[in-house]
Amino acid sequence: MASVRKLPNGKWQxxxxxxxxxxxxxxxxxRKVDAERWLQEQLTSLTTGQWVDPSAGRITFAAFYxxxxxxxxxxxxxxxxxxxAVRSTSFADVPLRLLRRSHLELWVADMRKPRGAARPDxxxxxxxxxxxxxxxxxxxxAVEEKRLxxxxxxxxxxxxxxxSEAAMRLPTVxxxxxxxxSAEPERRVFIALCAFAGLRLGEAAxxxxxxxDLAAGSVMIKRQVQRAGxxxxxxxxxxxxxxxxxxxxxxxxxxxxxxxxxAGRQRPGREWLFRGDSENPPHQNTVGYWWRRTRTAARCPDxxxxxxxxxxxxxxxxxxxxxxxxxxxxxxxxxxxxxxxxAHLWPKAEDRTRAAAANLMQAVDxxxx
Numbered sequence: 001m002a003s004v005r006k007l008p009n010g011k012w013q014x015x016x017x018x019x020x021x022x023x024x025x026x027x028x029x030x031r032k033v034d035a036e037r038w039l040q041e042q043l044t045s046l047t048t049g050q051w052v053d054p055s056a057g058r059i060t061f062a063a064f065y066x067x068x069x070x071x072x073x074x075x076x077x078x079x080x081x082x083x084x085a086v087r088s089t090s091f092a093d094v095p096l097r098l099l100r101r102s103h104l105e106l107w108v109a110d111m112r113k114p115r116g117a118a119r120p121d122x123x124x125x126x127x128x129x130x131x132x133x134x135x136x137x138x139x140x141x142a143v144e145e146k147r148l149x150x151x152x153x154x155x156x157x158x159x160x161x162x163x164s165e166a167a168m169r170l171p172t173v174x175x176x177x178x179x180x181x182s183a184e185p186e187r188r189v190f191i192a193l194c195a196f197a198g199l200r201l202g203e204a205a206x207x208x209x210x211x212x213d214l215a216a217g218s219v220m221i222k223r224q225v226q227r228a229g230x231x232x233x234x235x236x237x238x239x240x241x242x243x244x245x246x247x248x249x250x251x252x253x254x255x256x257x258x259x260x261x262x263a264g265r266q267r268p269g270r271e272w273l274f275r276g277d278s279e280n281p282p283h284q285n286t287v288g289y290w291w292r293r294t295r296t297a298a299r300c301p302d303x304x305x306x307x308x309x310x311x312x313x314x315x316x317x318x319x320x321x322x323x324x325x326x327x328x329x330x331x332x333x334x335x336x337x338x339x340x341x342x343a344h345l346w347p348k349a350e351d352r353t354r355a356a357a358a359n360l361m362q363a364v365d366x367x368x369x
Contacts, residue, residue: 002043004035014039018046018053025053050149057097057147062086064096064147065138076234077226085134096147099139104156108132112159125159132158168341171195171311175300182297187290189259190274193219194305197246198312198330201305202226203238205282207273209260217253218245221331225276227283233276242331310342317345 002016007028014035015026025042029035045051059067065086069079086092090110091103111131112122123131135153142148161167171179176195180188193204202224211220222243226234237243248256263273276282282290291305309330316326323346327338347355 002039004032004039006032014042016042018042018051045149052097052146052149058095059147060093060095061089061099061138062092064142068138068141068145075236076228081130082134082137085131086138088131089135096142099148099152101152101154101156104132104135104153108156108158125161129158129161132156168310169303169307170314171300171303171307175298175303176308176311178298179294179300179303183290183294185262186259186274187294189255190287190290191294191305191308192252192255194308195311196252197248198309198316199246200224200239200309200331201284201287203331205274205276205287206235208271209263209273212256212260214253214257214260217248217250219248219256220245225281225283227285231277231280233280233283235281238331240331240333242333244328244331246329313338313342314345317342 002014004012004014007013011028011030012032012035013026013028015024016039017024027035027038029038042051065082069082072079074082088107088111090107091099094103108128111128114122132153136151139148139151139153143151179191179195183191190204193199193207194201197219199221203221205225206223207219211222212218213220220243221238223235224238226236228234259273263275272281274282276286287305295301295303313326313330316329321329323335323338326332326342327335330338332338332341
C-alpha cells in the first residue's frame with residue numbers, strides 16, 4: 001500500500017510498506033511533487049530488486065567494512081591488504097546511502113597524485129587497481145546485504161597499466177651470472193632457486209631440507225613465509241594454493257645439496273634451509289636486504305628479485321614449453337594468468353610459419369647437396 005497525503009502542518013507525506021504487514025516507511029516533504037517523486041523511486045527500486053531500507057544505509061563505509069570483514073575467512077595477508085585499501089579511501093566516514101560514484105573517482109585521482117620523494121609519480125597503476133578491487137569487493141557485499149542499492153564503483157575509470165612487454169624487466173644471462181658471482185654462498189643458493197626453479201620469495205624462504213628429492217632432482221613447494229610484524233613470521237600454503245613439484249637442473253641440485261650439508265653443520269636440528277631471525281626462516285625484509293647488497297655488488301641496481309622468476313619463465317618458453325607446462329612450473333592459478341603475463345614471449349604465428357618454411361627450404365637444399 002502506497003500513498004501521498006497532506007499533513008495538518010501543510011507538508012506532504014509519502015508512505016509505503018516494502019513488505020506486506022511490515023513496517024511502514026514514510027518521508028515528509030514541503031512539496032507534493034517531491035513526495036511523489038521519492039515514492040516513485042522507492043517503488044521502482046522494490047520492483048527491480050534494488051530497494052534498500054533507508055535506515056540500513058546510515059552505517060558508514062568504514063563501519064560496514066569492520067563488521068563485514070570480521071565475518072570473512074581470510075589469510076592474514078588478505079586482511080592486511082583489505083585493511084590498507086579501506087584506510088586509504090577518502091570516504092570511510094560517509095554513510096553508505098550517501099556514497100556516490102564521485103567519491104570513488106576522487107579517491108582514484110588522489111592516489112595518482114605525487115607524494116613527495118617517496119611517491120614522485122603517485123601510486124603505480126597496478127597498486128591502484130588492486131586497492132580499488134578490494135574496496136569494490138566491500139561495496140558489492142553491501143549491495144548483497146541490502147545496505148546499498150547500486151554499486152557506486154561501476155564505471156569508474158582506472159589508470160591503464162603498462163603492457164606486459166613494456167613493464168617486464170628480463171635479466172640477461174650476464175646479469176644472472178654476475179648476481180651469482182657476487183652473492184655469499186647461502187644467498188647464491190637462494191638466488192639460484194629463484195632464477196632456475198622460478199620460486200617466489202616466500203616460497204624459497206620457507207624451504208626445508210625434507211622438501212627436496214635430490215636423487216630425482218625435484219623440490220616440493222608446499223608452504224611460504226609471510227612477515228607478521230617485528231621478528232614474527234607466518235607459515236602458510238603458497239600463493240593461490242599453488243603447491244607443486246618443480247624439477248631442478250643438475251647444477252641447481254648440486255648447489256642445494258651443498259647448502260643442506262652446510263646448514264646441517266652450522267645449525268644442527270634447525271628445520272629451515274635459510275637463516276632468518278631467531279629460529280625463524282627469513283622474511284621479506286631480510287631477503288630484501290640480501291638482495292639489495294647482492295645486486296649492488298653485481299652492478300644490477302634496477303633488478304628486482306621477482307625478475308628472476310621472469311627469467312625462469314622466459315627460459316621455459318624459449319625451450320618450447322607450452323602454456324600449461326609453464327603455468328604448473330610457476331604455480332599460477334590458471335593458464336590465463338600465464339598467458340596474460342608472458343604471451344609476448346611466445347613465438348607468434350608468423351614466427352612459427354617462417355621457421356617451418358625455413359626448415360623446408362633447408363631440407364630441399366640438403367637434398368640437392
